[in-house]
Amino acid sequence: MRLFRRLLSAALLLAAALLIAWAAPASVRAQTAGGDLAPALAKIAADSYSDTEAALVLLSASTNPQAGVIVAALSDGRLLVDPATKAVYVRAKAGDALADAATGAAVSVAPAGLKPVRLNNRVRRAAEAAAGALSLLAPDPAKRLEAAGAVFKSRDAAALPTLDAALAKETVPQVRDALQQAKAAILVTSSSASEADRLAAVNLVVARGDQEALALLANLPADAPASLKAAAANGIAKINRSLAIWSVAQNVWYGLSLGSVLLLAAIGLAITFGVMGVINMAHGEMVMLGAYTTYVVQDAIRTDAPWLFGWSLAIALPLAFLFTGVVGIVIERTVIRFLYGRPLETLLATWGISLMLQQAVRSVFGPTNKEVGAPSWMSGAFQVGQLSITYNRLWIIVFALLVFFALLVVLKRTSLGLYVRAVTQNRRMAAAMGIRTGRIDALTFGLGSGIAGIAGVALSQIDNVSPNLGQGYIIDSFMVVVFGGVGNLWGTLVGALTLGVANKLLEPFAGAVLGKIALLVFIILFIQKRPRGLFALKGRSVEA
């Protein structure tokens, strides 16, 4: 029964197809259904390069939605011609399904002897320009914006009518600007436009102010009038000035981004150092453990609850804080508290702990990098003027500042914070006032480690999650802490951001490595001048 039904439907389809093929030859149908496309398709069917190019010019001025499909198919080599009937077909991107070029209607039986329309470089360029012109009229503003950018680059005079049409009905200001710039680009380079128009166009191009505008003005046609050349030279100088400022701004942005990473890595170190006077060499490993917590959380989410993936970082944050905080308290209770008053030996012991933690993670998770994914709201980038800003960097800066101010509130507004500050400033006096300094040490160490853990969650987004993750940050964190000074969180903030920005501003002149060396030397010299850092605690209690 089922077999019978299938056979019947196949036969019916075949009959219908035959009927259509018989009733209306393709070229005729194109004229009736596609209207304005017919002359272009007739030219394409001739399959000579120059005819195809002419057809593209026709197509680019068309308002028929099918024109875009045809142009795209042509550049991909999916546009087929039946030499016998001169009918033009479009093959689907995937698979062999055929559609009539003029109407977009599916063709179930492929005629024999179909040949793809041939392409050469001229045709390809014309197809690109036509595609650009066509998408100028696309309903999606983002597409129109992109198309305007493409026309700006190609400066194809053929797009001018379409540009005017698009400008006439454009309502989005941003797209309108882009369209005007594209038009200006065409006018500047076309020798047929009037000199006044071209001069006005130069100003529009200068207003755009990016590398492409620069390229356009630098490559004016040789026959351009002198006034135009002078205006262009002026414009180039102007653009170069503004680009120089933008590039400094971009480097400052990179510097802030690096600074926020340093801040995240160093802030936990700063409070443990401030309170206990000990540099915790295992601090970097706490960052690493936080990053691995993120990996484990994401791994669990991937297998058990994929819909939660967007929340994975939010879930990992408290877990990382708790986990590394507990690890920190365990380290403090089992090792560090026996070494009070011997800061250098604590430094060695924590270094030993860091080696063991690294090897433990390597044994459990393997030595290779683990992949930590980014939720969708952290990927991508946007432009501010000539500044390119990626979302993950932006979020890390925001996050670092949030952590910083949260910690500031904890230290200034809670009783734990009060005790911590008391112990930092004068341990023995604090003990005499009834503060259990040992307990404060443990809690502070846990807090510092926990903050390192959440720093690890953030850093897992921009760095390789491997057992060596922490090693890369530990020296930089030291530098931030000794530069900023002990016992003052603002010092850490200023230190981190200063070092980050200075590093990135030095990079264009000195290169990445020399810039970093210069900074290290600077810090070594700075410590000579101010042995207790930028914001040192004043008073005798600091003297060891």
Place this chain on the structure above:
Amino acid sequence: MRSLGILDRRGLIFIVLVLAAGVLIPLANLLAPAGSPFHVSDYLVPLLGKYLCYALLAVAVDLVWGYCGVLSLGHGAFFALGGYAMGMYLMRQIGPRGVYGNPVLPDFMVFLNYKELPWFWLGFDHFAFAALMVLVVPGLLAFAFGWFAFRSRVTGVYLSIITQAMTFALMLAFFRNDMGFGGNNGLTDFKDILGFSITAGTTRGALFFASAVALAAGYLLCRALVTSKYGKVLVAVRDAESRTRFLGYKVANYKLLAWTVSAMLAGVAGALYVPQVGIINPGEFAPANSIEMVIWVAVGGRGTLVGAALGALVVNAGKTWFTGALPEAWLFALGALFVVVTLFMPRGIIGLWGDLTSRLRKPAGPVPAPKPAE
């Protein structure tokens, strides 16, 4: 046992053992036939020679940490600089035997399109000049560094951190190809030293002997320093820096001398190390290496000199064994060593030995030895 003035019984035993090993081990390698129980294999001689260099380095670290209270996390830099000075001499000795056959330029310079030898490579074709540089370069760096740091009274953890920054900066610098020190790959492919093939058994034996002599001499020098009146002030600086300053001593100068001598000893250790392992690269500057040196001293016993050398031997022998037999466990073992030594053996193996022997002699319990303060 006052025969040598500066040597106590422990020191005398140490010197005798080191020199005996320096003579006997190369002889056992060269003279004893391969099957004999006294034979020392070709693999073992440079390995043990390497340990002797580490021991000298540990003695140098102990001089500043054990007697002067300066925890250096950057002695690897002095060691590596000495090594590079020797490496440069050995590179020049290759001459036209390199892959590119250039009689003047080392291979990596030909590869990097150097036209002529950079000025800082001049003179390194003479052994005497190179040997001088082995002392002068680390010494000058240490002097300049210490001059600023000690005068500014940078102490404690801060000093440790900036010594670490120093070696880290040098590591980054030497990793650059433009520096003219072979970049990433460092200096290697050495052919001969003073005209003798560097791989020959006799050369290896001689280098081993030289390392043993250097260790003994370095020990004697440090011992002479710390047993002198100068050494007493040094210990006073270690235990109560401010008080010593108030008593009228120029603390910075006392520290500076010990610091510079220590750096030069580290340079010598590096120079002897390079021909025996056959390579020097920027990895030697890695901060982790410098921290490891400190633990050698801590394991053996800080402030004892002999203990430092002993610790270097024990830890490195352990490292060789572990990385061969249980590579996974090495970092656990090293990490645990750091923790256990700082927690339970603040005076290291020497201190433990002292406790045990005095307990055997006098069951009532040992008199606690004075603990070195920070």
